[in-house]
Amino acid sequence: MICSAQDSAGNKATKSFTVAVVRAGDGDLTPPVITVPDPIKTRATSANSATVTYHVSATDNRDGNLKPTCDPRSGSVFAIGRTTVICSAQDAAGNEDTKSFTVTVTRADSPSPNHGSDDTPPVITVPDPIRTRATSANGATVTYDVSATDNRDGALKPSCDPSSGSVFDFGTTTVSCSAQDSAGNKATKTFTITVIDGTPPVITVPDTIEQYAPADGTTVTYQASAIDDHDGALEPRCDPPSGSVFPPGPTTVNCSAQDSAGNKATKSFMVIIVAS
Numbered sequence: 161m162i163c164s165a166q167d168s169a170g171n172k173a174t175k176s177f178t179v180a181v182v183r184a185g186d187g188d189l190t191p192p193v194i195t196v197p198d199p200i201k202t203r204a205t206s207a208n209s210a211t212v213t214y215h216v217s218a219t220d221n222r223d224g225n226l227k228p229t230c231d232p233r234s235g236s237v238f239a240i241g242r243t244t245v246i247c248s249a250q251d252a253a254g255n256e257d258t259k260s261f262t263v264t265v266t267r268a269d270s271p272s273p274n275h276g277s278d279d280t281p282p283v284i285t286v287p288d289p290i291r292t293r294a295t296s297a298n299g300a301t302v303t304y305d306v307s308a309t310d311n312r313d314g315a316l317k318p319s320c321d322p323s324s325g326s327v328f329d330f331g332t333t334t335v336s337c338s339a340q341d342s343a344g345n346k347a348t349k350t351f352t353i354t355v356i357d358g359t360p361p362v363i364t365v366p367d368t369i370e371q372y373a374p375a376d377g378t379t380v381t382y383q384a385s386a387i388d389d390h391d392g393a394l395e396p397r398c399d400p401p402s403g404s405v406f407p408p409g410p411t412t413v414n415c416s417a418q419d420s421a422g423n424k425a426t427k428s429f430m431v432i433i434v435a436s
Contacts, residue, residue, distance in 0.1 A: 188253035192220040196247055197311050198280070198288055201264040209237045210265045213342070215314035218257070226251065235430040240265045262294050272325035280337040281347040282310040284318055288353060293358035297389045299329040300355045308339035308347070316341065330390060357421035361388040363396050365415055377407040380431050386417035394419065408435040 169292040195217045204210045213234045213242040218226040230247040232238065242264045248405060250256040285307045294300050303324045308316040320337040322328065332354040340346040363386045381402045398415040400406065411431045418424040 188222050188251065190221050190254065191255035191257040192218045192226050192228075192249040192251050194218045194224075194247055194249050194257050194259040196245075196259050196261040199262045199264065200312070201266065204265050207268075209239050211216055211235065212238050212263050212265070214245070214261075214263070214312050215310065216247050217314075218247075220249075220251040220255075222253070222399045223251045238263050238265045240267060279343070279345060280311050281345040282313075282316050282341050284308045284310045284316075284337055284339050284347050284349040286335075286337055286349050286351040290353045292353070293356060294330060294355050294390065298327055300327070301325065302328050302353050302355075304335070304351075304353070306337050308337075310339075310341040310345075312343070313341045328353050330355050330357055355421060357388075357390045357419060359389050360395075360423035360425040361386045361391075361394050361415050361417040361419050363415055363425050363427040365398075365413070365427050365429045368430040368432065370405075370434065372434045372436045373408070375407075375408060375435045377401060377405050377433055380406045380433075382413070382429075382431075384415045384427075386415075386425070388417075388419040388423075390421070391419045406431050406433050408433045 163175050186297045197214050200214060202210055202212060202252060216228050216230055217229040220226055221321060226249045228249040231243055232243065232245060242262050242263055244260050246258060246260045248256060248258045258294050287304050290302060290304060292300050306318050307322055308318040310316055316339045318337045318339040320335055322333065329341060332352050334352055336348060336350050338346060338348045352398060363384065365384045366382050369380060369382060371380060383402070384396050384398050386396040388394055394417045396415045396417040398413055400411065400413060412428055413431055414426060414428045416424060416426045
């Protein structure tokens with residue numbers, strides 16, 4: 161577009177600019193977003209310089225994660241004094257973003273460079289509380305995912321106790337995870353894993369019992385047992401109980417057992433009394 165203006169004396173000026181119209185959904189006009197560290201201040205590790213590493217990231221609303229370029233790059237040797245690091249990233253549509261931060265290297269014998277130094281601990285991400293059922297008498301094998309990232313070192317590998325893939329006993333266990341960056345800053349975070357007993361006991365009852373007896377019935381004794389994968393041997397309750405007088409004809413004996421977690425099991429068998 162061309163714009164012009166003229167004053168009362170007849171002086172005229174013109175200027176132009178462009179307007180680009182793209183179809184909805186076709187044009188990506190949003191540049192990436194670059195994340196750089198806070199100003200870095202560190203002591204020299206040699207007479208005149210220090211090797212400094214840092215972490216920079218970039219993300220785009222359409223292209224996702226991008227790899228920014230920085231000058232000087234991470235791992236370069238920085239001379240004593242203040243250096244400005246310039247980082248840029250460009251998406252597939254050509255949109256570009258630039259961001260900068262400073263790296264200051266002080267003499268090895270200078271006072272501690274507290275201002276601007278790396279005193280930020282890593283950030284640890286742990287799962288929400290985990291609740292699972294036992295898979296054996298020892299509990300359950302549980303795997304989980306924990307990550308850590310640092311403003312200068314980037315991704316770190318946290319250490320956790322108990323580690324992922326361990327066998328967790330019944331009840332609630334607190335897992336403690338920690339991560340430390342290259343500057344010695346340490347972070348810890350915890351979460352819980354609860355293993356519940358979801359398996360009912362196993363009841364063993366006799367096969368059908370058949371006995372001949374007088375017309376008024378007879379006393380029948382039998383043996384029933386129960387075992388639980390967590391509580392071990394249990395005493396089942398049966399109705400009618402062993403030692404009862406059973407009348408002529410068939411009687412169903414119902415046995416049940418419940419473990420300490422409230423899981424209940426039932427099993428039945430028949431007692432048949434044949435009048436002689």
